[in-house]
Amino acid sequence: MRIVCPFCGERELGEFTYLGDAKPQRPAAGADAVYDYVYLRDNVAGVMSEHWYHGGGCRAWLKVTRNTLTHEISAVEPAAGAGAAKVGA
């Protein structure tokens, strides 16, 4: 499997580290919501959005859209906050 880093180009899997599901958003409050956020994950068979870290390269966090059945990657974009230019003023 290879990932096309939006900053570096196409790289081998060994340069990346997998974090997990990119969908969960930190809830503002509520014990049940926080429990869900921390512990519960969908076991997606198909297209899912994931966080990957390009630690062996540019050290940016990426959001990768990957089909867990075929490993086909349909999109890669910088995760929120990757690169100072992308954030606020």
Next chain:
Amino acid sequence: MADFSWDVRSPLDRALVVGPYGAQGDAGLALTEIRDFDLVQVMARRGKAGAMTKATKAHFGVAAPETPKAVAAADATLIWSGPDQFLVLSKGGRHALEMLAPVFAGSASLSDQSHARALISVSGDKARATLAKLSSIDLHPGVFGVGAAAATSMDHTSVTLWRGRDRSGLAVFNLLVFATFAESLWHTILDSAAEYGVTISHSEEFA
């Protein structure tokens, strides 16, 4: 208070043995450690990438690299190291941390890496063949020309790789590696190049 006596020496001080290595005859590889350089990491502060770019242009007279490449200024090389960040490689203290601090005040965070990395220059007939054993980057001249750079890994070790100016018509590849990993990578390069024959040296001059 105790007095400390700091003995500045290369992380390759022990591993580097000047002279020929491996196969005899015409060496296919020249492996040179470059010593005594200034290296500063420049990272834009949040939302200040534009200001950092302007400060770079004003100080160095060249644009900061915004894609993986190494940009030559009059007396420094600016090497891309990630989004909105680059390394400044120079000699003689002209672009050392304390000189750059006022230049990037308010726009970028600086970190002195001068003694945190080793700089290795790889050249010769077999430079590309040697590095191909360690790297998955396509180093064909049609893809990786003079000034091309990559933040990548070799032998599970993070490196900054870029192609310098050709010497005697042959490509020159430069590698910056974390000081504590330098010896390991050095031995791996020697193992990979032994079949071609290596000329080992160190220099105070940039390749």
